[in-house]
Amino acid sequence: MAHPEVKDALRRTRLANERTYLAWLRSALTALAVAIGAGKIVPGVADVAPWPFEVLGAGFAVLALVFVVGGARRFLQVESALDADGYAPLTGREALLVASVASVLAIATLALVFVR
Secondary structure (H helix, E strand, O other): OOOHHHHHHHHHHHHHHHHHHHHHHHHHHHHHHHHHHHHHHHHHHOOOOHHHHHHHHHHHHHHHHHHHHHHHHHHHHHHHHHHOOOOOOOOHHHHHHHHHHHHHHHHHHHHHHHHO
């Protein structure tokens, strides 16, 4: 039988994993809101060509998918690692994917803001 302190630490770690998963989902919902704003609302209220903003909105929708799928994947990886008494670090490849998509969208947003 596990020591009570170890059992309590495991519970806290699992709850932290759940909170982290919810943060991934909140980020996905935020990206979706930006996608709608950039892709549909801005072209509807501003005198601009709609296609660049629609492309930007689609990019933010892709970022939302990265957050949803990545968050679910991370949650399951961490849970499996906890079951095996192990650790599941975020790989550099995963971090680079999120950073790359977000950076491209940030640059595109800056370009649209300053060019328009």
